[in-house]
Amino acid sequence: MYFRSITAFCAALLCVGAAHAIQDCELNGESVNPNNGNTTAGKTGLMRCKDRDSGQLAREQELQNGRFMGLDRYYQKGKLQRERNVNERGNNHGLMRDFAPDGTVLYQATYDNGSEVGLTRRNHPSGALQRATYYSGSNQGELAYAELTPRGQLRRLRCGDKPLLAPLVDDAKLCGFGSSPAPVEMFNDAGVLQMRARYANGQRLRLEELYPNGQPERVEEIKDGQRSERRFAEDGVLRAELQWQLDGKTSSKTLEREFSERGSLVREQKWAERRAVSDASFYLNGQPKNRALYSRDGNTEYADETAFYDNGKPSRTGRYIQADRYNQTPVGTHQSFNQQGKLVGEAIYDNRGRISREREWDDAGKLLSDEEVFEDGSRKAYAK
Known part of the structure; x- marks a missing residue:
């Protein structure tokens, strides 16, 4: 485009x-x-x-x-400067070429009623190939392309489901058609290696995007019906990881992880059958910080949440009805704990999210209060 x-x-x-x-x-x-x-x-x-x-x-x-x-x-x-053919509608139809002042062909394509079709060539000012693109026609876009630097090195590659770029580019070899997966290297205009990739029968199995120091910045890989993506800091520390389950031409996310500058896990989310399963975060010392487990009963979505102290002990637990991502209604029994793991508070909610009973204990386990809570907010202590 x-x-x-x-x-x-x-x-x-x-x-x-x-x-x-x-x-x-x-x-x-x-x-x-x-x-x-x-x-x-x-x-x-x-x-x-x-x-x-x-x-x-x-x-x-x-x-x-x-x-x-x-x-x-x-x-x-x-x-x-330009030579083309037009049809009765005034649309490009047939061969089109653009020229530099010295006569060098800069662009050459074939059009069908205004749409590029087949193999198109774009050149550097020197006349060397800059981009070879194969169009399907009818404005359906690019099926395959290869970009080359002024040095003649490969810069970008998109493979079709069969070789399409010959004789301008040997995409049969680059894209691994009829042979073992092909390793491919891609460079910038200065000749610095930017990416490594591996293709088999037109499908990209692995891609590495590199920092200027040669360390991987992003690694994408397809293996055993899954696609994974990992992102790294320039010092090589893993900062993010994602996974998708592949199903034909569609995919669904199954895992997403985030890591600290030191490489410790700080968040992990999981999905199954396109539904969220869990969401957990962690302290930098490795202990759990928050955890939510998602479930469904009929048409009702639930989130069971637990928060933790940095010593690994739970600080509070509770269930919520998950109306959407931002709206939750507390239901059932919610509890809070001290740092030693002893129960110090409890609230019971009805199915409309209203507190019906609330209790508190001290750190020694002594009951301090036990009250019934009414719809208008008034309270009544239970008899001891």
């Missing part, structure tokens, strides 16, 4: 230039004005327009029975 935008932008510049420059046009030896349809009505041939001030050729357009169809050329300072 980036290159298509550039192409459209260049075309716009050409049109703007043509609009501001005064041109004299002729067709079959007669003077015509392309902005006045009466002068071109019913005519066939190649219209040639020159800049009035410089006398240099500015454009050539083919007419067929008064309609601009067929060959269409634009010139910059007398040098061919």
Whole structure:
């Protein structure tokens, strides 16, 4: 899409230039004005327009029975800049090429009623291949591409389900078609290795994105029906890990982990069958900090939550009805504990989230209060 935008932008510049420059046009030896349809009505041939001030050729357009169809050329300072063919709708149809002032081909593609089809080539100013792209047509996008640096090194690669880029690029080899998985290295314009990848029959099995020091920044891998992704700090410490279960062309997340700067686990989330199963966080000393276990009973979603002290002892527990990610209703018995693990508080909620009973104990286990709580907030102590 980036290159298509550039192409459209260049075309716009050409049109703007043509609009501001005064041109004299002729067709079959007669003077015509392309902005006045009466002068071109019913005519066939190649219209040639020159800049009035410089006398240099500015454009050539083919007419067929008064309609601009067929060959269409634009010139910059007398040098061919773009050559294309258009159909009766004015859409690109057939071969299109863009040129540098020295005549080097910068872009070459085939169009079908305005859509790129088949193999398209874009070159560096030197004429060396910059990007080979294979389009399916009908604006369905890119099926495969390969980008090369000015040094001729591979920069980016996308494989199709079969080799599509020959003879410009040997994607049969790069993408591992008909052979063992192929290792591929990709570089930036300065020649620094940026990525390593491995493909088999067009599928990317492994990708490593590298820091300038050569350490992995991100590693993505497909193995045994799962896709994993790991992210690292520049010093090599693992900072994040994700896993997906693959099912044909779809995938569902099963695991996500976050790690501290020291590499200790600080959060872990799990999913099964596209539903959250658990969410746990950890102190930097490795002890659990918070844990939520998710379950379902009929149409009701529950979250059983536990918070911990940094010594590993629970500080509070309770169940919630999970209306959505941000709305929870407490239900059942909720308890709180001291750092030694002794029960010091308890609240009982009805199925509407209202407290019906509340009790407190001291650290020695002595009951301090035991009250019934009414809907209006008033309380009544239970008899001892």
